[in-house]
Amino acid sequence: MKNPLHIIKKPLLTEKNTFHSSEFNRHCFLVDRRARKDEIKAAVEELYNVRVESIATQNRKGRIRRTRFGYVQEPVVKTAVVKLHADDTIEVF
Numbered sequence: 001m002k003n004p005l006h007i008i009k010k011p012l013l014t015e016k017n018t019f020h021s022s023e024f025n026r027h028c029f030l031v032d033r034r035a036r037k038d039e040i041k042a043a044v045e046e047l048y049n050v051r052v053e054s055i056a057t058q059n060r061k062g063r064i065r066r067t068r069f070g071y072v073q074e075p076v077v078k079t080a081v082v083k084l085h086a087d088d089t090i091e092v093f
Contacts, residue, residue, distance in 0.1 A: 004043035007035045011092055012079060021092070025084045033059070033078045040080050050088035056081045 012028040020026045031040055041052045062074030084090065 002035075002039060002043075004046045007032050007039055007043040008047060011090075013092065020081075021090070025086065025089070027082050027084065027090050027092075029080050029082065031057070031078050031080045033076065035078070035080075037080075040082070044082050048090050050090060051085035052082055053085055054083045056083075 009030045009032065012030055014028075017028040020028070029040075029044070035043075037055045037057060040055055040057070044050065044052055057078060057080045059076060059078050062076050065072050065074065
């Protein structure tokens with residue numbers, strides 16, 4: 001098994017993700033692009049000591065931005081939305 005700190009890069013803290021974490025017990029993480037769902041599940045359970053019910057992942061294509069120096073391609077990132085058991089919580093702050 002890989003190191004959980006290499007799989008889970010950081011939690012994504014946005015207004016929408018904060019609402020979903022408080023209302024639906026779903027948390028969003030930025031993960032390694034090569035990570036599979038079972039690896040993400042094991043990493044979250046080990047790092048935060050919670051029970052994971054389901055995981056939804058998405059590969060987000062980086063958009064092209066125009067700057068004064070030309071066009072810049074943003075990197076492709078993978079996000080994972082993790083649904084926790086009703087009795088478990090993650091304190092991000």
